[in-house]
Amino acid sequence: MKAFRNRFRHYAKCEGRFVQTKSCGQYKIADKEFGQLKTLIKELTGINLTEQKKMLIVARLSKRLRVLGLSSFAQYYELLTETGNSSEIIHLINRITTNKTDFFRESHHFDFLKEVVLPRFYEEGMKNGRRKLRIWSAGCSSGEEPYTIAMTLQEFFHDKTGWDVKILATDLDTEILAKARNGVYSQDIVAPIPSACLRENFKKGVGANNGLFMVKDKLKRMILFKRHNLTSEEFLLNEQIDIVFCRNVIIYFDEATKTRVINHFHDALRDDGILFLGHSESVIANDGRFKLIGNSTFCKTAP
Known part of the structure; x- marks a missing residue:
């Protein structure tokens, strides 16, 4: 019963999805993997990610990795670079772009x-x-x-x-x-x-x-x-x-x-x-x- 309660709490925290590969916390990303993603994002969007943005990117993408059932950013990079995987590229772009705006901003x-x-x-x-x-x-x-x-x-x-x-x-x-x-x-x-x-x-x-x-x-x-x-x-x-x-x-x-x-x-x-x-x-x-x-x-x- 205790194990079931723990699993239920995990399910609730993860927004209604049972996940097998990772807890609800963020994934870790190695320098090599961050460098690969940084280069890919630059090619796709023109956005230049600095080292200071690493944890922000990890936070934004960890949820996506859980949805996909992936265990690492290395697996995610492989998925992104598969031929013809344009749909996941769009998901990536949607999660790394910044959308701060207001009506009559800089009036x-x-x-x-x-x-x-x-x-x-x-x-x-x-x-x-x-x-x-x-x-x-x-x-x-x-x-x-x-x-x-x-x-x-x-x-x-x-x-x-x-x-x-x-x-x-x-x-x-x-x-x-x-x-x-x-x-x-x-x-x-x-x-x-x-x-x-x-x-x-x-x-x-x-x-x-x-x-x-x-x-x-x-x-x-x-x-x-x-x-x-x-x-x-x-x-x-x-x-x-x-x-x-x-x-x-x-x-x-x-x-x-x-x-x-x-x-x-x-x-x-x-x-x-x-x-x-x-x-x-x-x-x-x-x-x-x-x-x-x-x-x-x-x-x-x-x-």
Whole structure:
């Protein structure tokens, strides 16, 4: 009976799964195995893992090893490198990516967008007839950034007709993208949204979503969510982008990868297009192809 109780406690702690290979504690990882995973993750995502991140990675991946019934990180690496095992690669990426975000995070960017950037593009469009705006939220996480952009656009364009405005929102993590598409958030998550803006763009959930806030369809229709690796050469649109938001993403890359990603943004942006970076990301401060026009806000210079 005592043995059964001990096994039941083990089952409960391990979230409802009887596991044979490991207790609920973390696995150990040898330097060789960490080096192999570090190299693989760098190749897949561009993220540069330092030695200080070792225990964080072990903590995030131990649960996955238990689910798979594996006894070591060596076995996990073998599984990851098997030919055609793309599904487990996606699981790996989903667990090592960082998804910290908020509505109206670094709110000065959205003030600048509404008060400076959008009026400029609007004036240009009224003169040249290009009444179209394309914005890319790169590394969109669980959707707070692109929905904040959409709310800002709604406020600016509410009395302006004839404009085609779309947002491309991309991330590498498939699970977090599903959450973004769903657009359902708790009270504490939507707290930064001004009350009038919240009423205009969200509805209160019912049933399974009781107590939650759901993004209204009019906002969702403005956004296309897609999986995309920032370090890849793939372009997701066949037209140039007017504005790119990529905030607090490239800080996880090494210098060579940062440069490659910035090159992608440069190629994607139209001349005089706008790039918003995170407050601690000064990678293009000395890049002559961009000029600083606001707080961590850059304009692509014409050739």
